Amino acid sequence: MTEPLLQISNLEKHFGQSKGMFKFDPHAVRAVNGISLNVNEGATTALVGESGCGKSTAAKLISGALTPSSGEILLRTSDGGQLNVGTLKGSARKKLWRDVQLIFQDPFSSLNPRMTVRQIIAEPLRNFGIARGDAATKIVTDLLDRVGLQSTAMNRYPHAFSGGQRQRIGIARALAVNPRLVIGDEPVSALDVSVAAQILNLFQTLKKDLGLTYLLITHDLSVVRHSADRVAVMYLGQIVEENTTAGLFEAPRHPYTQALLSAVPDPSAKSKTRVVLPGEVASARNIPTGCAFHPRCALATDLCRSTAPKISTLPNGGRVACHTPLETASR
Structure with a gap:
């Protein structure tokens, strides 16, 4: 290695x-x-x-x-x-x-x-x-x-x-x-x-x-x-997901990564749903409590609003900071 x-x-x-x-x-x-x-x-x-x-x-x-x-x-x-x-x-x-x-x-x-x-x-x-x-x-x-x-x-x-x-x-x-x-x-x-x-x-x-x-x-x-070779995704000063490029594109686990990927042109895809995030990115002067992404996340729970997620290692070697990571790719 x-x-x-x-x-x-x-x-x-x-x-x-x-x-x-x-x-x-x-x-x-x-x-x-x-x-x-x-x-x-x-x-x-x-x-x-x-x-x-x-x-x-x-x-x-x-x-x-x-x-x-x-x-x-x-x-x-x-x-x-x-x-x-x-x-x-x-x-x-x-x-x-x-x-x-x-x-x-x-x-x-x-x-x-x-x-x-x-x-x-x-x-x-x-x-x-x-x-x-x-x-x-x-x-x-x-x-x-x-x-x-x-x-x-x-x-x-x-x-x-x-x-x-x-x-x-x-x-x-x-x-x-x-x-x-x-x-x-x-x-x-x-x-x-x-x-x-x-x-x-x-x-x-x-x-x-x-x-x-x-x-x-x-x-x-x-x-x-x-x-x-590898991609790390940042949101409001923090890395929310990291993986090999292939792993990230094939199976994004963080909702923010999913939204970013939905905007990437893919001529090989027969159909593709664009994920549009509500609201605007919060100010780095006033970062939301809990998970910084929760005000724009459709999967946010009370835990997300109160407690910042720790970054954890995925079975494929990637890392994600999310209480409710996506189970499969949506693309």
Whole structure:
């Protein structure tokens, strides 16, 4: 069994005003509210949920851009040791940014418009003391070829490229430092469907050729259907279900997962019932008592309204946090 590259345990991130030592605003925004997740080396793990569920905050915590309120983020290093990401400071945090790279949602705003492609991709090489001059140019040329761009692109500026090409430039920049973990935060949501498919196929090719490990952040389950090995579903800062991609699509056990899957196009299905959830997602500043999903759940009981469900392991190896999990797939 592959060892986890990343181990997340009881991770929390609350945003709010402190009311003195050990006292915090009870109405603080609980963006990430106690998630635990393993990301296996060489695999693609997807974190899925509606806008505002906390998945992008989780990505920032894992990358070291934010400090956790509590919990642990352990990243296994190349020598077999572990880094506790949430405690890193100074030069240690800078080292983390070589091991963990992000690919952002908007491929244009993530690239400096005043820098050429050569400068954009070579910048991390210089910052981490990997290469300069001709050696850096050789690496940039190789990376452009690997992501499907010609070497003539290196002297042009970002505005000269399409959205898909800009995202390829962003991918090349992320790969320049040979990261151990690549986080894609909605990396194809700003692209046309056909271009998004090309980028997802590129992810798969790079994963196979370079042995990459991905954490893919998205609101769209159709994005991960053919590219992720495991999927974790988030709702209001918590993971409500996790399973292999096949297991999740074939037999969702949480009602929220069922609703998300009902919106995924499936040409092979003769008929499909769309599950429309009532109401709106509650505010992370005022999360409902008990199960956070109960105000929108048709199966909610008094137990759901009063007691938060613990996440339990399923016979097929998945996990679900639900008092009344679905017994079979509805698709």
